[in-house]
Every structure is written in structure tokens, then in C-alpha cells.
Amino acid sequence: MIVAEPKPIKELLEMxxxxxxxxxxxxxxxxxxxNVGGAKEVAILASSIRISRKKMGQEIEVGEHTLERxxxxxxxxxxxxxxxxxxxxxxxxxxxxxxxLSERYxxxxxxxxxxxxxxxxxxxxxxxxERCAGCGTCVVHYFxxxxxxxxxxxxxxxxxxxxxxxxxxEISKDVECIWDLIVRKxxxxxxxxxxxxxxxxxSWITARDGGPRRMIREELVK
Amino acid sequence: MSEYKSGSxxxxxxxxxxxxxxxxxxxxxxxxxxxxxxxxxxxxxxVDAVNVTDNxxxxxxxxxxxxxxxxxxxxxxxxxxxxxxxxxxxxIQSDILGVYSLGxxxxxxxxxxxxxxxNHPEAKNVFDIDSMQLIxxxxxMRDEGKFLNGQDIDAPPELFIGAASNxxxxxxxxxxxxxxxxxxxxxxxIQTQCIYNMDKFREFIKRAVDMGLHEKCYIxxxxxxxxxxxxxxxxxxxxxxxxxPDTLIKRLRGAxxxxxxxxxIKFALEQIEEFKEMEGVAGVHLMAIEWEHxxxxxxxxxxxxPRPTV
Amino acid sequence: xxxxxxxxxxxxxxNCASSAANVAEGMKKALPDNVKIIQIPCTGRVEIxxxxxxxxxxxxxxxxxxxxxxxxxxxxxxxxxxxxxTHVKKILxxxxxxxxxxxxxNLSAGKGQEFVEVAYEMVNKVKELGPFLQA
Numbered sequence: 001m002i003v004a005e006p007k008p009i010k011e012l013l014e015m016x017x018x019x020x021x022x023x024x025x026x027x028x029x030x031x032x033x034x035n036v037g038g039a040k041e042v043a044i045l046a047s048s049i050r051i052s053r054k055k056m057g058q059e060i061e062v063g064e065h066t067l068e069r070x071x072x073x074x075x076x077x078x079x080x081x082x083x084x085x086x087x088x089x090x091x092x093x094x095x096x097x098x099x100x101l102s103e104r105y106x107x108x109x110x111x112x113x114x115x116x117x118x119x120x121x122x123x124x125x126x127x128x129x130e131r132c133a134g135c136g137t138c139v140v141h142y143f144x145x146x147x148x149x150x151x152x153x154x155x156x157x158x159x160x161x162x163x164x165x166x167x168x169x170e171i172s173k174d175v176e177c178i179w180d181l182i183v184r185k186x187x188x189x190x191x192x193x194x195x196x197x198x199x200x201x202x203s204w205i206t207a208r209d210g211g212p213r214r215m216i217r218e219e220l221v222k
Numbered sequence: 223m224s225e226y227k228s229g230s231x232x233x234x235x236x237x238x239x240x241x242x243x244x245x246x247x248x249x250x251x252x253x254x255x256x257x258x259x260x261x262x263x264x265x266x267x268x269v270d271a272v273n274v275t276d277n278x279x280x281x282x283x284x285x286x287x288x289x290x291x292x293x294x295x296x297x298x299x300x301x302x303x304x305x306x307x308x309x310x311x312x313x314i315q316s317d318i319l320g321v322y323s324l325g326x327x328x329x330x331x332x333x334x335x336x337x338x339x340x341n342h343p344e345a346k347n348v349f350d351i352d353s354m355q356l357i358x359x360x361x362x363m364r365d366e367g368k369f370l371n372g373q374d375i376d377a378p379p380e381l382f383i384g385a386a387s388n389x390x391x392x393x394x395x396x397x398x399x400x401x402x403x404x405x406x407x408x409x410x411x412i413q414t415q416c417i418y419n420m421d422k423f424r425e426f427i428k429r430a431v432d433m434g435l436h437e438k439c440y441i442x443x444x445x446x447x448x449x450x451x452x453x454x455x456x457x458x459x460x461x462x463x464x465x466x467p468d469t470l471i472k473r474l475r476g477a478x479x480x481x482x483x484x485x486x487i488k489f490a491l492e493q494i495e496e497f498k499e500m501e502g503v504a505g506v507h508l509m510a511i512e513w514e515h516x517x518x519x520x521x522x523x524x525x526x527x528p529r530p531t532v
Numbered sequence: 533x534x535x536x537x538x539x540x541x542x543x544x545x546x547n548c549a550s551s552a553a554n555v556a557e558g559m560k561k562a563l564p565d566n567v568k569i570i571q572i573p574c575t576g577r578v579e580i581x582x583x584x585x586x587x588x589x590x591x592x593x594x595x596x597x598x599x600x601x602x603x604x605x606x607x608x609x610x611x612x613x614x615x616x617x618t619h620v621k622k623i624l625x626x627x628x629x630x631x632x633x634x635x636x637x638n639l640s641a642g643k644g645q646e647f648v649e650v651a652y653e654m655v656n657k658v659k660e661l662g663p664f665l666q667a
Contacts, residue, residue: 008626009623009625043581044581044623047581048627050588051584051627052627054588054663057666
């Protein structure tokens with residue numbers, strides 16, 4: 001899933017300080033799963049904004065709505081009859097959400113309510129970590145099913161570097177050295193020969209480096 | 223001459239079978255050329271080549287290529303260091319051509335410390351290619367006369383290719399294989415991380431010798447004399463991949479007030495004596511960090527002077 | 533200021549805090565009448581939104597009264613409540629609201645006296661802070 005974290009409420013309040021009719025829009029996709037942008041969080045953010053304005057003695061109307069997904073136009077359409085009632089919209093979906101809203105509703109002022117972090121998964125409830133860098137050409141099979149591009153601080157394809165100690169990365173004791181895991185796993189599976197093979201420079205054409213990406217699947221296009 | 227890969231002094235010394243001795247000099251955090259010349263001046267005549275670090279520990283300094291040229295002008299042989307953190311493959315290849323054109327003949331290929339350590343932790347890193355691929359890039363440019371895209375280079379850069387090896391990083395069992403990988407990628411010489419745990423290094427070099435790696439590549443053992451107990455503790459605790467045994471810390475502590483630095487030098491000299499006799503070790507790389515003025519004394523006491531001329 | 537009678541909402545665990553309330557009643561110890569008790573089966577059920585809503589509706593203070601950490605009937609209910617209270621305190625801080633307007637207490641079923649004491653403690657604390665909404 002796409003993992004995000006809430007923007008500090010202070011920062012959000014500052015963003016929308018000039019508006020008195022605010023719509024908070026959630027998303028039932030990834031951000032609901034990572035407890036940052038679902039219906040529950042919409043209610044919490046809306047309540048927080050109301051409390052803050054009330055405290056300042058200001059009038060405020062905060063609407064709450066959660067879409068099935070903010071990354072599909074058919075669901076974004078759902079807002080068409082209500083969005084005009086508000087002078088600011090806070091999207092608490094991943095970074096895709098506010099952009100889809102901005103594109104669909106060009107006259108609305110859209111604000112991001114979360115900071116989108118990474119593509120990853122839940123290690124346990126409340127703890128998420130990165131797994132994929134979206135490089136566009138998956139190579140995890142060379143590395144025991146683990147991705148050094150997303151998970152090595154230096155994205156080494158021929159690791160581990162000299163900073164690997166006690167299974168941890170040189171940048172922090174809280175970061176695991178993925179190369180330590182790769183080496184141990186490959187050695188356990190008796191695949192040392194594969195690991196010793198030189199991995200040539202990767203083509204980043206399919207990654208973000210090749211420019212903004214777009215994908216067309218003819219068999220699906222109507 | 224053509225039998226040499228680059229014809230650098232370091233290559234000639236090693237090829238002639240001499241026990242090599244290299245030093246290190248960090249460029250200034252500014253444009254203080256005089257200070258750089260003064261630091262480098264201490265190394266003149268004491269070492270076969272001087273490593274010029276490339277924004278080491280991710281702290282911005284005068285560029286390693288520019289500092290290397292200054293050393294060259296001062297009559298020293300620079301071992302130009304390049305990290306993959308700050309350049310993509312375009313900049314890497316053009317810098318390689320540039321330094322060669324200006325007379326640099328030794329080059330050390332590194333991944334580079336992560337910028338999180340340094341003085342610009344907000345920076346975006348590059349890591350387009352890694353150190354292994356950098357070694358291979360230089361070799362391809364030199365031996366095949368081709369860029370990474372396969373295009374021909376009109377006049378290829380003839381460089382003596384160096385790489386680093388840290389026998390103390392983990393997983394230990396894989397370290398010698400990674401060394402082998404660097405050698406087959408194209409490394410002509412290796413400079414190791416600072417060695418303090420001699421037992422572990424003996425084991426590492428034995429494995430390298432068993433694999434015949436010392437016959438394919440010159441391995442220089444890294445030595446950094448400890449200046450103080452504080453430095454030893456810092457190295458032991460703060461520097462990832464550094465292995466400083468408690469026995470050494472105890473020994474330094476036991477030296478008594480005002481005598482720790484001398485004890486540190488003594489330990490380094492004992493190490494060098496052992497390396498001279500150790501199978502698989504072709505020389506010593508002395509990293510006297512901000513202690514360049516001590517290098518002549520250490521070189522003298524280690525019996526490294528005068529340096530051979532080949 | 534002295535006349536200020538804060539409105540307080542208390543989320544009380546039916547296993548410990550509410551039993552303590554009964555004991556207090558038996559002891560003829562009255563709870564201040566400006567503390568509104570909401571009885572819940574377990575404080576683990578108290579959500580972030582539950583803690584915010586009373587403020588939105590004009591309450592001056594909110595607290596959660598649950599079990600001792602080692603005697604929660606549902607094992608980790610009170611521990612969860614403590615974490616959520618801590619989180620909402622941070623939200624309040626960001627909203628420039630004194631985090632002391634929200635608190636959590638560990639009680640025991642038999643301790644009626646303590647139940648009444650925490651209510652007064654909360655009332656006095658919030659009294660000191662003054663009304664949440666300035667007139």
C-alpha cells in the first residue's frame with residue numbers, strides 16, 4: 001500500500017486559516033488501511049479544526065466525506081454536488097488524491113492533509129516500512145526476493161557496503177541492512193554463486209528518472 | 223611502458239615487488255590552497271601515492287580532483303578518490319576523462335558515506351551506480367575504450383584502478399567474496415579499512431590468499447594510528463564497520479598521561495612490521511587523519527624510507 | 533473566576549471506575565455535579581474522536597478513568613486508552629489548548645474515595661485553567 005502520515009494539524013490550520021467552509025475528504029484505499037486518511041481520520045481532523053476555530057471564536061463549517069478511492073475519476077465525481085458549498089478542500093488521501101481533485105474541480109482550492117511517505121507494508125499494527133521504489137523493472141529475484149533499490153540506503157546492486165554492522169545500516173541503528181539479509185538468505189539457500197555475479201549498472205529509464213510515467217493498456221482502454 | 227596499465231608510480235612500485243606505502247590527505251573545507259600544500263608537503267618523499275578524499279564523511283570540501291591536481295603540481299602522486307554518492311554516470315565518466323587528461327593516474331572507486339552523516343543531510347543522493355559498477359566502468363573505459371553506453375572513447379583514460387575493502391564489516395563470511403568480486407570487476411589494487419583487530423584481519427587475508435586473490439590484485443593494509451583514547455572510543459562506537467578490540471583500548475589507556483599518542487604509533491609500527499611479512503599483503507595504506515606531519519616520523523621508524531624509485 | 537463551574541466529561545470503565553462510584557455512593561461521598569459520567573464497558577473502547585468531541589461541544593475538561601494496568605479485564609484496554617489520551621494531548625497542544633484539560637486515571641473497583649478524589653482533582657485543575665471557550 002501507499003503509506004502516509006498526517007500533516008501536523010498546526011500546519012494544516014495555517015494553510016486553511018482564511019477559509020470558513022472546509023470539506024475534509026478521505027479515501028477508503030491505502031490511507032484507510034494505514035490509518036491516516038479514512039472516514040475515522042476525516043472525523044478526527046474535522047473535529048480538531050472545529051475545536052480550534054471554536055476556541056478562537058470563529059465561525060466554521062467543516063464537511064466530512066470519504067470516497068471509495070480518490071485515484072479513480074468515477075469516485076472523485078461523487079463530490080460534484082457538494083464541493084461547490086466549500087471554499088477549501090483538504091484531501092487526506094496520498095499525493096494522488098489532491099491532484100485528482102484539483103484536476104476534476106479546477107475552481108476548488110485543494111490542500112493536502114497528509115505527507116505521503118512510501119510504498120510499503122505493515123510490519124505490525126502501527127509500524128510500516130518501505131518495500132518498493134517503483135523503479136519500473138523489478139529485480140528482486142536476483143536478491144533472494146528482497147529489494148536493495150528500495151531498502152539499501154545507497155541502492156547498491158553489488159552490496160553490502162563497508163558500513164554494515166550487526167545487521168544494521170550505517171545510517172542508523174534503526175535501519176536494517178537489507179544486504180545483510182540478502183547475503184544471509186542467499187548463503188542459506190546455497191546461492192552464493194548468483195550473488196558473486198557482477199550486476200551491471202541498472203537502466204533507470206523505467207524509473208522516475210526517465211520522466212513522469214504513464215501506462216496504456218490497450219486491452220483495457222474503451 | 224605499455225605493459226603498465228597506467229604507468230603510475232604506485233603501479234610501478236607494486237609491479238617491481240616493493241612493499242608499497244601510501245598516505246592520505248583530506249582537502250580543506252574551503253579554498254585554502256596553502257594549507258593543503260602544507261599538509262601534503264609532509265607526505266612528500268614518504269609515500270608512493272597520496273589518497274585525496276572525495277567529500278569524505280559527506281562533508282563538503284574542495285573537490286577531490288582539484289585537490290589532486292594541486293598535489294600533482296606539488297610533485298606528489300595523487301590517488302584520486304571518487305564516490306558514487308554525488309555523481310551520476312555522466313558526471314562520473316566525464317570526471318574520469320578530466321582527471322586523466324590533467325595527469326592523474328591512480329583512482330580509488332568508492333560508494334561513499336551516506337549524506338545523512340555529513341553536513342548536508344538534506345541533500346538528495348545519486349547512487350546511479352555503485353562502487354562495483356564504478357570499478358567496472360573505469361576498466362571498460364580504459365581497456366575497451368568504451369563508455370557505459372558502448373560508444374567508443376577517442377583516447378581512453380589509462381588509470382590504475384583502486385577499490386576499498388572492509389574486512390570488518392558484516393557479514394564477515396561474504397567479505398572475501400565481495401573482495402573477489404571487486405577484483406574481477408577490474409580493481410588493480412585494494413586499500414582496506416583501518417585495521418585494529420589483527421586476528422580477524424589474519425583470517426581475512428588467509429581466505430583471500432587461499433582464493434589466490436593476492437595474485438590478481440595488490441592488497442594494501444589500512445593503518446590509522448590512534449592519537450588518543452577518545453579517538454579509539456569514537457572509532458569503536460561511532461564509526462560503522464570499524465572493529466577496535468578492547469585490548470587495544472586498554473593498552474592505550476595503560477600508556478599513561480601524555481604517552482597515548484606514542485603508544486598508538488607503536489601499535490601502528492608493530493602492525494606494519496607484521497604486514498611486511500604477511501602473505502597476501504603488498505603494502506600499507508597509512509591514513510594519519512589530520513596528523514600528516516607525523517607521517518615522516520612513522521615512515522622512518524617503520525623502515526619505509528627512502529621510497530623506491532622505479 | 534471562582535464562580536467558574538467547569539463542564540467535565542468522564543469516560544469510566546464499568547468494571548472498576550463505575551464500581552468505585554457505587555462504593556463512593558455507599559460512603560455518601562458525592563461526585564461534583566458538573567462531572568458527567570459516561571459509562572463504557574472498557575476504556576480500550578475510547579477512541580480519539582470520543583476524546584475530541586466533548587471539546588467540540590464545549591466541555592472544559594475530559595478524563596478517562598480505567599483499571600490499574602495489571603488488572604484490566606480485557607488485558608490491554610487501559611494501556612490503549614493511555615496511548616490515545618497521550619496522542620490527543622498532542623493534538624490539543626497543536627490546537628493551542630492546554631493538554632492538562634485531558635487526563636487518564638487508574639482506579640480500582642473498591643476505592644470509592646479515590647474515584648471522588650480524581651473527579652475533584654480534575655475539576656480543580658480545569659478551574660485553574662479557566663473556561664475552554666472564552667466568553
